[in-house]
Amino acid sequence: MKKLLLTMLFFGGWAMADKQNISIVIHGGAGTIQRDQLSTEQEQAIKSDLQKALDAGYEVLAKGGDSTQAIISAIKIMEDSPHFNAGKGAVYTKPGKHELDASIMRGNDLQAGAVAGVSYTKNPILAAEQVMLNSPHVMLAGSGADTFSKLKGLEQVENNYFDTEARHKAWQEVDARTKAKDKEQASVDDVLAAEFKFGTVGAVAIDQNGNIAAGTSTGGMTYKAWGRIGDSPVIGAGTYADNRSCGISATGHGEYFIRYAVAHDICARVRYQDKSLQQAADEVIMQELKSGGGAGGVIGMDPAGTPMMVFNTPGMYRGYKTQEESIVAIYGDE
Numbered sequence: 168m169k170k171l172l173l174t175m176l177f178f179g180g181w182a183m184a185d186k187q188n189i190s191i192v193i194h195g196g197a198g199t200i201q202r203d204q205l206s207t208e209q210e211q212a213i214k215s216d217l218q219k220a221l222d223a224g225y226e227v228l229a230k231g232g233d234s235t236q237a238i239i240s241a242i243k244i245m246e247d248s249p250h251f252n253a254g255k256g257a258v259y260t261k262p263g264k265h266e267l268d269a270s271i272m273r274g275n276d277l278q279a280g281a282v283a284g285v286s287y288t289k290n291p292i293l294a295a296e297q298v299m300l301n302s303p304h305v306m307l308a309g310s311g312a313d314t315f316s317k318l319k320g321l322e323q324v325e326n327n328y329f330d331t332e333a334r335h336k337a338w339q340e341v342d343a344r345t346k347a348k349d350k351e352q353a354s355v356d357d358v359l360a361a362e363f364k365f366g367t368v369g370a371v372a373i374d375q376n377g378n379i380a381a382g383t384s385t386g387g388m389t390y391k392a393w394g395r396i397g398d399s400p401v402i403g404a405g406t407y408a409d410n411r412s413c414g415i416s417a418t419g420h421g422e423y424f425i426r427y428a429v430a431h432d433i434c435a436r437v438r439y440q441d442k443s444l445q446q447a448a449d450e451v452i453m454q455e456l457k458s459g460g461g462a463g464g465v466i467g468m469d470p471a472g473t474p475m476m477v478f479n480t481p482g483m484y485r486g487y488k489t490q491e492e493s494i495v496a497i498y499g500d501e
Contacts, residue, residue, distance in 0.1 A: 169303065186207050187373065187374070187375050187376065187377045187472065188373070188471065188472030188485065188489065188490060189223070189228040189372075189374055189375055189435070189472065189489075189490065190228075190372065190373055190468060190472040190473070190474055190488065190489040190490070191221060191224040191225050191228060191237055191238070191241060191370060191372040191373075191468075191474075191487065191488050192371050192372070192466045192467065192468055192474035192475070192476065192485075192486070192487035193217065193220050193221055193224070193241050193242075193243035193245070193368070193369065193370045193371075193465065193466065193485065193486050193487070194367075194368065194369050194370075194416060194418050194465075194476070194483055194484060194485045195213070195216075195220075195245055195250070195251045195366065195367075195368050195418075195464045195483075195484030195485070196218060196251060196252060196366035196367050196368065196418050196483065196484050197418045197419055197462075197463050197464035197480045197482065197483035197484075198366075198419075198462070198463075198476045198480050198481075198483075199480060199481050199482070200480070200481055200482030200483065200484070200497055200498065201482060201498065202498060205497070206438055209250075210470055210497060212250060213250045213484060213497065213499065214495045215296065215444050216244065216245065216248045216250055216251075217245075217484060217485070217486045217495040218235070218483040218486065218493070218495050219244050220240075220241040220242070220244040220245050220370070220486075220490065221241065221486050221487070221488045221489070221495065222493075223240040223241055223243075223244055223494060224237040224238060224240050224241030224292075224370060224372055224470050224488075225237070225488045226240070227240050228372060228374055228375070231375060232287075232328050232374065233374050233376070233378060233380070234273075234274075234372040234373055234374040234378050234379060234380035235271065235273055235296070235378075235380040237370075237372040237374065237380070238271070238370035238371065238380050238381065238382045239271070239293065239296060239382065240371040240476055241294045241336060241372075242269075242368055242369070242370050242382050242383075242384050243290050243292060243293070244385070245311075245368035246289075246290050246292060246368065246384055246436055247290075248290065249331045249333075250366075250377075251366045251367075251368045252334075252366025252367055252368075252383040252385055252386045252387075252445050253267070253269075253291075253366065253367060253368040253385050253386055254267070254289070254290060254291065254329065254384065254386075255328070255331065256329070256331050256333075256334060256366065256386070257329045257334065257385075257386025257387075258337065258338070258366075258386045258388065258389040258390075258391075259261055259334055259335060259338035259390070260387075260391050260392065261333070261391065261392040263338065264286065264326055264337040265286060265326055265329040265330075265354075265385060265386060265393070266283075266284040266285070266286055266386075266394070267282075267284070267285050267286070267288070267291045267384070267385065267386050267387070268282065268283045268285075268291065268297050268384070268385050268386075268387060268396060268399045268400040269279070269281065269282055269285075269292045269294065269295040269379070269382070269383065269385070269399065269400060270382065270383050270399060270402060270405065270406040271292060271295045271296050271381070271382040271383075271406070272299075272308075272380065272381050272382070272402060272406050272407060272408040272414075273299070273378065273379075273380050273408060274378055274379035274380060274381075274408035274409050274410040274414055275287075275289050275378040275379075275410050275481070277408075277409065278299050278304050279299055279402045279406075280295045280296060280297065280298030280299025280300070280302070280304075280305060280306075281295050281298060281305060281306040281400035281401070281402065281406075282294045282298060282306070282307050282308065282312040282316070282400060283306060283307075283308040283309070283312065283396045283469065284308050284309045284312065284396065284398040285309075285312045285313050285316065285330055286310075286313060286320055286326050286387070287313045287323045287324060287325070287326060288312070288313055288317075288322075288323060288324075289321070289322040289323065289324045289328070290321070290322070291384050291388070292382055292384045293298055293309075293316070293321050294312060294315070294316035294319075294321055295382070295384075295400070297315070297316060297319040298312075298315070298322065301319060302315065305402060306400060306402075308394075308396070309394070310357075318411075318483070321422055324367050329386070332468050334386075334389070337389050338389060338390060341353045341389055341390040342390070345390070349498070355495065359388040365385070366385070366418075366484075367383060367384070367385035367399055367405075367417075367418040367419075368383070368384050368385070369381070369382060369383040369384070369399075369405075369406070369416025369418060369466060370382055370417075371408070371414040371415065371416050371440075371466055371467055371468040371474075372414075372418060372468065373414070373468050373470070373472045377410065377470065379408045379409070379412060379413065379414040379429075379468055379470070380408055380414060381406050381407060381408040381414035381415055381416050381467075381468075382406060382416060383399045383400075383405045383406045383416045383417065383418075384399065385397065385399040385418075387399075387421075388421070396423070397421025397424075397425070398417060398419075398421035398422075398424035398425045398429070399417075402425075402430075403430055403431035403474070404417070404421075404425040404427075404428055404429060404430055404431070405417045405418075405421065405424055405425075405429075405430060406425045406430055407430035407431045407434050408434075409434050410437070411438055411470075412434040412435070412468060412469075412470075413434045413437050413444050413447075413467050413468060413469050413470070413475075414434075414439035414465050414467060414468045415429070415430040415431075415434060415435065415448075415466070415467045415477075416430070416431050416465065416467075417430055417463060417465045418431050418452040418463050418464055418465075418483070419456075419461065419462050419464060419480070420461055420463055420477075421461010421468060423456060423459060423460065423461025423462075423463070424456075424461065424463065426459075426461075427455055427456055427459065427461065429451055429452070429456060429465065430465070432451050432455070433447045433448050433451050433465065433467065434447075434485070435448065436451070437469070437486060442473045443469070444467050444468075444473065445475050445477070448467060448475055448477040449477055451465075452464060452465055452477045452478065453477065453481050456479065457479045461479075462480050463478065463479070463480060464477055464478025464479065464480060464481060464483045464485075465477055465478070466485060467474050472489065474487035474489065478499070480499075481498070481499050482497055482498045482499050483497075483499075485497075
């Protein structure tokens with residue numbers, strides 16, 4: 168009996184020690200986010216939605232659910248919130264419509280799915296998941312992506328569902344500047360002056376089985392033309408997950424994140440150079456990207472369940488929840 172008890176204690180302790188730490192980290196956009204640009208009410212509302220997203224994702228993990236469903240739960244809440252540039256709060260294109268992008272990736276088998284330029288799918292992250300699960304492709308775009316999501320039974324909405332007053336005001340500012348300059352398209356400076364933050368949303372999580380998943384969703388850039396697609400639906404740029412290294416979701420000026428293959432570069436440095444996730448992210452975001460003129464940030468998760476948040480802008484909507492703590496923040500000095 169004593170031998171049996173010792174055996175049970177030994178293996179029980181080993182199992183407890185070997186149990187994976189569950190954790191989730193999220194972002195809601197990075198940019199020139201400063202205290203004088205948000206009212207107390209806006210700040211509280213944004214932090215409340217960030218906390219709701221964290222809680223929803225973590226609840227999935229705590230109940231034994233997988234990391235893919237955890238990040239979807241978190242991202243859906245942010246897509247449904249008017250405070251972020253994704254789903255309901257998406258920015259306007261040059262013609263005054265909405266075109267949304269999203270992607271998702273699993274770290275255990277490198278399966279991924281993405282949609283770009285969807286106009287009628289209420290939650291683009293769900294469409295990205297369906298591409299990953301039920302198509303032979305990685306990315307679908309435009310009307311084809313909307314048709315696919317409709318065939319898969321996802322909720323469809325009229326394009327004006329995504330309208331918000333704040334985003335329309337930003338569009339009007341850029342439109343006025345463009346017409347005043349008699350240009351075909353607003354410059355990047357015009358866009359960034361009107362849109363002080365990149366409101367892309369994303370989440371990365373690790374579940375009890377040690378599987379990492381990452382996802383990103385966005386409305387893109389204010390006043391974008393010609394079907395412009397940024398980094399958010401591009402695997403390796405805005406989203407990447409690999410159990411052997413890390414999971415990443417990015418937010419910022421997408422053209423730079425595509426050129427620098429930011430998400431994959433960070434994970435590659437972890438895997439091949441044996442660097443910590445924090446060090447790898449600091450090198451890419453604070454050195455490589457910044458020196459090239461790129462602005463934005465990333466969130467990430469390593470195989471040990473340690474969350475990471477790095478940005479080279481004044482602020483980033485962000486937060487993480489682990490078994491030990493739960494934190495949400497907006498400004499760079501928090």
